[in-house]
Amino acid sequence: MSDDQSREIFREEAYELLGELESTLLELETCPHDLDMVNKVFRALHTIKGSGAMFGFDDIANFTHDLENVFDKVRNEQLAVTKDLITVSFTARDHILGLLNGPEESGFGTPEKGEEILVQIRLLLAPTQERPEPEQQTVPAAATSVEPEQCAPVELEPEPQEASARGGELCYRLLISPRERTVGKELHLEPLFDELRKLGTCEVRLDHRGLPELGDLDPQTLYLNWEVDLTTDIGEESIRDLFLFTDVDLDLDIQVVLPGAPTTIPAPGLKPFPQNLAQTTGVEAAQDERPIILEEPELSVVPRLGEILVQDGAIKADELERALGQQKPIGQILTESGLVSGEQVEKAVARQQQTRDAIAQQQSRDASASRQQKDVGSSLRVAADKLDLLVDLVGELVIVQAQISQVVTERSDPILTILSEQLERLSSDLRDSTLGIRMLPIGTTFSKFRRLVRDLSSELGKEIELVTHGEETELDKTVLERLGDPLVHLIRNSIDHGIDSPEERKLAGKRPEGQILLEAEHSGSEVLIRITDDGKGMNSDLIRQKAVEKGLIQADSELSEQECLKLIFLPGFSTAAKVTNISGRGVGMDVVQRAIDSLRGVIEIKSTLGQGTTITIRLPLTLAIIEGLQVEVAGSFFVIPLSLVEECVELHSKDVDPTRKQQIINLRNELVPYIHLRRWFEIDGEPPAIEQIVITGVEGKRVGIVVDRVVGEHQTVIKSLGRVYRDVEGISGATIKGDGTLALILDVPRLVRSVVAAIAN
Known part of the structure; x- marks a missing residue:
């Protein structure tokens, strides 16, 4: 994989992580004590930072590092989740997006904006004790030949800020196997080991058990794997995230082990070569050439003493149970002996239970993974242009099928008629299947508006809740992409012109918090999208008056109330008393009308003065x-x-x-x-x-x-x-x-x- 391909993969995955980060921050703002949400934010930031450094996005890695430290303190209950923290996190997220895409007009992505945000981040950290800056350390290069020194464990000390002992650390054993086994293939595992080192105490070993006999050895094949013991308080998913962006195709297996658990890799040992290698047989040469690899002993279960006595008839099973009931727990024995304190025993028991829980979770994940393996293996990411080409070809097939049907009709051949009908059914099924591939849930678009509502309502001093329904409703990818801008415009207008201020709502007998309802549903071959607010509604008389003043209609025009409401979609129409940054800039709702027209859709509007407005958009499922x-x-x-x-x-x-x-x-x-x-x-x-x-x-x-x-x-x-x-x-x-x-x-x-x-x- 080339560097450009690797960087592009990182970009795609980073976009997904930033989207996940935004939605998680919104959830965290409503539930500031949810530790799972905090860990999810930390994990996304840590993955972006580590992978950014791995692929040369040093500006992203350096910037994300400070924000990661903030949420590290939140995880350790050294910092509380506040509105200011969420706001700064959103701003930092936008800056990371700017670093990915290039500088924006708003300043995101520029060094100046980055420094400004870093100052805000450091102000959040000011009340807490700063951690020392990490020292740069070098990780030994991954080896491709067997040497005694390389087989010895390599201790990698953690960075100072990660080395502080925390409760709840677990020991993971990572088994890393390259899928590409050609010796000439560069592995570039040093950055990966460097990132693992930052997570905690890390020990790396070469796994040489795959080496064949000398006679079967292929000098162009890599037979080595790696075994890593990592002690950290980071979860397994965060560890796996580090492997998402590596440019080496690896198989990864993660197990939870007890600290200090013995490795399954036998210690290497090299015999001296014989003076005359030609006099030895191929097998003898192989045994002298390579390290001696001992077979793993077959494990057997040793019967317990009580079980043997019961089997021999010396005692009964119930007598054994009574005797066992008189035994004291090992912790109690050690405490009574004065060897350990009660507090030490409690900590050890808690650690033991945590390890049991982690092993149980791993077994559950393994079982779930085996069930889902077929589904995961069937997923495939395809470039959009290839999918567009497939749809075009299916369209051409439909045209050819129509031409064949016409020729068959003219010839009146019963056999050709049957074949033509079969072709028509197949082309219809192929059409539906191909168009189905392009269908995406509209929830991916709806989720982007939560941040928009939050920011604009705060800017205008309003309290607004966004409620969504029908996120699973599917639309053609092209329609969905072009629908975003008109929906943004409609929601901005609902926030600015539709929803009243909290004071106005109280005077009108409403609750202070306004609501915008965004919903979607299928209706035959169409999709209906509704934007409903419980605001002040529209005054049809005022709309008519403004339209006459602007010369859009004649004063004596006879219009129904519905037709008056539709006037807001005429070019140049606005009822705004003043220009704001939200709307009312002279670019009216006609922009929305043109966008929906280009999608072959229609807009319907209903409004009740003092109660609210509903705008319904009808769209075709596909444009193909x-x-x-x-x-x-x-x-x-x-x-x-x-x-x-x-x-x-x-x-x-x-x-x-x-x-x-x-x-x-x-x-x-x-x-x-x-x-x-x-x-x-x-x-x-x-x-x-x-x-x-x-x-x-x-x-x-x-x-x-x-x-x-x-x-x-x-x-x-x-x-x-x-x-x-x-x-x-x-x-x-x-x-x-x-x-x-x-x-x-x-x-x-x-x-x-x-x-x-x-x-x-």
Whole structure:
């Protein structure tokens, strides 16, 4: 693995750790005495620091070291978790992210910002006693040849700040085996041993038991492994984290052992070479050449004295039990003898119990790991561009399948028809499976907003709780990535304009703490995302007045309350009395509208003055392949997303009222406006005597689209348009039909809004 690849792997893992760090800090703020959360924060920081140093990110390692010391003191109950500590930790986390990505406009990632944050961190440490700076020590290089000196244990003294004895230390035995067994392969284990040394007392031994007989020895193969005894108060998971970023592919086994437990590696011993090596046999040469490796003695269970006496019939089992009941515990015997104190015995018993618990946990983890081994082995990280290519190829397959179906229909061959139907089923299954790979839970996006709500509510002096539901709801990766910014804008506006101040809420009879509810759910082929706040709500009269003042609508426009609320999505609209850093900068909600339009979604809004506002976003599950209704107008073909289609009806000449300025059809006593695609796109030719109306439903509005003929439902592979056609109103994309001709995909939400606006004006 090259250095660039190793650094890129570190970046990816560091991003995940920083995300985990942010969510854990938020949980720790609500439960400041949760030691598990403290250890989780410490572990993430320690992993980032150690791995950063291993891969040349010295600035990250040095900066993280001070923050790690803070949480080390929190772990040892020398420092309390406060709001200031959490705030500084968030700032430090953002700076580490800046060091990863490069300097930001906010200053994160610059040396000046780093020094500023370090001053704040050291102020937190000021009340406690500072630990001395660690001395740099060198770890002996990993060997690839067998020498007597290399087989001897290497004592690695811990750093001063880690060497202080703490209660609850355990001894772990690490068995490290390189998977790459080529001698020429550089191992670079020195940084790894150096990081292990920082965790506690560390003893490293070479494991030479894998050496074969001399006749079977391959000079190009590495036969050595390493055994490490580590005494530390760090948990097993933290130890494993150090191995995440090493550029050596290793197998790692960790066992809990008693301190001073004997090694299973026999002591090496070398015999002198015979004067004439050629006179010895291959086996004799192998025995003289390599260290003598003793076979491990077979373990057997020695029967106890009481058991032997019971078996011989000398005593009965119940008599043995009574005799054993009269025995005193060894601790009591030693205490009565004056050899140890009661306090020493209590500490030893506690340490013994801790070792038992650790061994039990390890056995439980081993059993769980064996059950999950199949699942873990089946997980695979794939580059996004490779996945995008796969989706594109599946899209092309769907197009080819449609072309084959059309040819088969023309030939009327029953055998070809059966094969075509089988191909259609397979391509459909492949399509669904491939698109399923791209689906991600929306909870990964929701979790990012907890920090946003915390910071902005503190800045505005408001108390706001973010509640999320439906985090397991899945969306296409592309949709999810592009959804983040509009959701941020909506939540910022809810915090700034929606939620009242604590004083205003008390006067209104509400609890001081406001609430923003963020939820997601599946609805057919769509995903619904709702942002609900229990704030002051929207004043539709004020919105209308502002729109008239800005010239966005005419004063005599007749608008329903719902239509008035939708005015907030017009460019340049704002009701903010003053410009703030949160919102009201002249970039209004039209940014959100355009972003949702680009995702082929729709926005609905409901608000009750004094009670709150709910904004609902409807999005397709994927942007790659959809089910569409194909229609025709004068030989030109169009596709309407099937999720927006409610029904299809015929339009007769008698249904058209020429006296009406607007085109409206009376559909079961409901007046439904409609547009002619022929007129909209200025297509020449005479319409048929009986036209078809496709009734669509968008944002609570029903609008008809008049076409010559409804062709039918088809899988539609969406192709993006070129720059020239990208801004054509009413068109969102294109697709290739089975006969190779092009069909345009209608932008139904934009068409509906145009009709509604025309009626309003």
